[in-house]
Amino acid sequence: MRRLSGRFRSSLIIGIQGIRARKLRTLLSxxxxxxxxxxxxxxxxxxxxxxxxxxxxxxxxxxxxGTRVMDMPLQQEATEFLADxxxxxxxxxxxxxVSGIVGEPGVLPVNPGxxxxxxxxxxxxxxxxxxxxxxxxxxxxxxxVRLTALSGxxxxxxxxxxxxxxxxxxxxxxxxxxxxxxxxxxxxAFDRYKVPAEMRVNGAASNxxxxxxxxxxxGDQQPRAYVRLDELTTWLPASRLADPxxxxxxxxxxxxxxxxxxxxxxxxxxxGNEPYVFTVESRKDQEKQLALMRLVFFAMAGLVLxxxxxxxxxxxLATVGERVEEFALRRAVGTPRMxxxxxxxxxxxxxxxxxxxxxxxxxxxxxxxxxxxxxxSQPILSDVQFPWEAGVAGIIAGLVAGVLGGFIxxxxxxxxxxATVMRA
Amino acid sequence: MSTLIELEGITKxxxxxxxxRTILDGVGLTVNAGQSVAIVGRSGSGKSTLLSVIGxxxxxxxxxxRLDGQEIAKLPERRAAKLRSSxxxxxxxxxxxxxxxxxxxxxxxxxxxxxxWLPRRQRRSRVMEALDQVGIAHLAKSRPAKMSGGxxxxxxxxxxxxxxxxxxxxxxxxxxxxIETGTxxxxxxxxxxxxxxxxxxxxxxxxxxxxxCRTHDLVDGVLTExxxxx
Numbered sequence: 001m002r003r004l005s006g007r008f009r010s011s012l013i014i015g016i017q018g019i020r021a022r023k024l025r026t027l028l029s030x031x032x033x034x035x036x037x038x039x040x041x042x043x044x045x046x047x048x049x050x051x052x053x054x055x056x057x058x059x060x061x062x063x064x065x066g067t068r069v070m071d072m073p074l075q076q077e078a079t080e081f082l083a084d085x086x087x088x089x090x091x092x093x094x095x096x097x098v099s100g101i102v103g104e105p106g107v108l109p110v111n112p113g114x115x116x117x118x119x120x121x122x123x124x125x126x127x128x129x130x131x132x133x134x135x136x137x138x139x140x141x142x143x144x145v146r147l148t149a150l151s152g153x154x155x156x157x158x159x160x161x162x163x164x165x166x167x168x169x170x171x172x173x174x175x176x177x178x179x180x181x182x183x184x185x186x187x188x189a190f191d192r193y194k195v196p197a198e199m200r201v202n203g204a205a206s207n208x209x210x211x212x213x214x215x216x217x218x219g220d221q222q223p224r225a226y227v228r229l230d231e232l233t234t235w236l237p238a239s240r241l242a243d244p245x246x247x248x249x250x251x252x253x254x255x256x257x258x259x260x261x262x263x264x265x266x267x268x269x270x271x272g273n274e275p276y277v278f279t280v281e282s283r284k285d286q287e288k289q290l291a292l293m294r295l296v297f298f299a300m301a302g303l304v305l306x307x308x309x310x311x312x313x314x315x316x317l318a319t320v321g322e323r324v325e326e327f328a329l330r331r332a333v334g335t336p337r338m339x340x341x342x343x344x345x346x347x348x349x350x351x352x353x354x355x356x357x358x359x360x361x362x363x364x365x366x367x368x369x370x371x372x373x374x375x376x377s378q379p380i381l382s383d384v385q386f387p388w389e390a391g392v393a394g395i396i397a398g399l400v401a402g403v404l405g406g407f408i409x410x411x412x413x414x415x416x417x418x419a420t421v422m423r424a
Numbered sequence: 425m426s427t428l429i430e431l432e433g434i435t436k437x438x439x440x441x442x443x444x445r446t447i448l449d450g451v452g453l454t455v456n457a458g459q460s461v462a463i464v465g466r467s468g469s470g471k472s473t474l475l476s477v478i479g480x481x482x483x484x485x486x487x488x489x490r491l492d493g494q495e496i497a498k499l500p501e502r503r504a505a506k507l508r509s510s511x512x513x514x515x516x517x518x519x520x521x522x523x524x525x526x527x528x529x530x531x532x533x534x535x536x537x538x539x540x541w542l543p544r545r546q547r548r549s550r551v552m553e554a555l556d557q558v559g560i561a562h563l564a565k566s567r568p569a570k571m572s573g574g575x576x577x578x579x580x581x582x583x584x585x586x587x588x589x590x591x592x593x594x595x596x597x598x599x600x601x602x603i604e605t606g607t608x609x610x611x612x613x614x615x616x617x618x619x620x621x622x623x624x625x626x627x628x629x630x631x632x633x634x635x636x637c638r639t640h641d642l643v644d645g646v647l648t649e650x651x652x653x654x
Contacts, residue, residue, distance in 0.1 A: 334509025336502060419481050
């Protein structure tokens with residue numbers, strides 16, 4: 001170990017001396033390698049940033065990796081036992097959705113069917129057991145939202161981003177006037193249309209006056225309003241939350257191994273229904289999406305890197321050719337062949353590392369500039385941090401280029417006959 | 425005085441030509457600690473080849489080579505490198521100083537050779553000691569380009585001495601120097617023998633050869649002693 005350490009230090013010292021003695025050559029090697037390493041760093045940084053953004057969006061819409069999701073067929077009998085089963089639990093949240101219209105009574109909403117506010121999904125329809133038909137009436141100052149009742153804090157499973165105001169407080173007693181948290185699309189609709197604060201929900205005892213307490217980004221394109229289940233059921237029987245005619249939804253989000261899952265499954269089976277249960281695998285999904293793209297870009301970066309390696313190799317061979325006497329002399333004073341090879345490799349490795357440092361520095365600076373210039377228009381790039389994976393990729397690329405570019409010159413150096421100094 | 429080097433029947437044949445040529449033909453030589461030996465001969469007589477064999481740059485085709493009593497004629501390269509580092513110091517006609525290094529760094533080169541590791545402070549002290557032995561400690565920070573030929577050769581001698589070798593091998597060390605400077609260089613080499621170091625000097629200069637304990641003539645690969653030990 002001591003001998004190895006001595007050889008390592010010797011090669012490092014001599015390597016640094018060599019680099020200092022041939023600054024221009026080192027610079028030329030670095031220039032030829034710079035673009036290759038930069039390409040690797042940029043591809044890795046781009047892939048990491050895209051991956052994070054994609055993952056964040058997927059988590060926002062689907063939930064954190066590992067979350068168990070149970071989608072249930074709409075069944076009025078199921079709503080009450082579902083609400084009772086998850087009541088007060090931290091490991092499971094029931095999500096029940098119905099359509100709600102907030103605004104002027106007796107008019108049709110500006111976005112029938114709860115469409116995104118700038119899209120037209122066709123006329124408002126009224127559905128019953130016999131079918132659907134266009135709803136009578138005219139559009140007025142009202143907005144239709146997907147009213148989503150939550151039995152607990154769903155943010156444990158879906159990372160909603162706070163935009164303004166507060167999130168629903170599940171620790172207090174239920175309020176008589178349901179508190180609503182809007183998503184961005186709903187907030188946009190209420191910002192555009194000044195509507196009275198009166199909410200109609202099919203089957204409710206009466207119209208209610210909601211209170212808007214906050215806005216979140218939930219990744220949904222439809223206008224949506226989140227409400228505490230117990231506050232909504234003050235006005236609306238739980239059974240009405242599973243009305244198939246209002247496009248309702250029933251979903252359970254749980255931790256892995258939650259005892260709620262087998263209980264709810266058994267109860268649903270007893271009612272003759274089979275729930276659909278799956279585990280969220282956002283990372284796996286997005287990896288599939290990014291794998292091919294990343295492969296293509298890395299292949300291109302690798303090609304540019306190879307050109308850089310050829311540059312180092314070229315300069316390395318020329319340098320060894322010029323240093324024949326030096327290497328022969330070093331052998332004469334007892335330097336082993338392996339150490340001579342190590343000296344050349346140390347020089348190319350240090351050159352590779354210096355280049356990697358320069359490429360990483362340039363990438364960090366570039367990313368900062370891009371973030372400052374286009375960050376406002378591209379949220380993915382606003383306040384973005386340089387991914388450490390890109391730094392690691394750059395260092396690896398620099399080291400690999402150093403080894404590849406220095407290998408043949410190192411072999412040459414080790415093979416220089418010692419008698420060169422005697423014949424000189 | 426203990427025997428450092430014993431050569432017996434050393435033969436070296438140059439192959440790869442139409443007619444193989446015998447460069448060394450049954451050479452025998454003994455060098456004791458503190459003894460100086462001059463080898464004189466015409467160009468192409470095999471002086472440098474003999475020095476290559478003694479310095480373990482090259483291996484003899486036949487014969488016996490004992491260093492400190494150990495047979496080393498067929499030594500593998502790894503062990504030869506170790507012995508070169510521990511037993512030998514080399515001085516060449518061309519000084520072979522690395523121009524991008526200072527005098528002290530050139531001397532330290534023999535210490536930073538992968539054969540053991542000395543901390544920087546010890547390294548510096550040994551380098552300064554070696555430079556002092558040849559009288560140029562004041563040039564420690566100078567680069568070769570700023571030094572005269574004699575000074576450069578003395579740096580090369582310091583490099584050879586820094587590992588405290590048992591044998592100094594000098595291949596025409598005064599060949600590129602004027603008479604006065606050459607004499608100073610020989611003085612520096614001879615002063616090493618006073619500390620028990622053996623010296624083998626290959627030279628064309630009869631005056632320098634005369635200052636050695638013994639002189640050997642190498643003619644057509646055959647080594648013969650000319651002068652008896654003083």
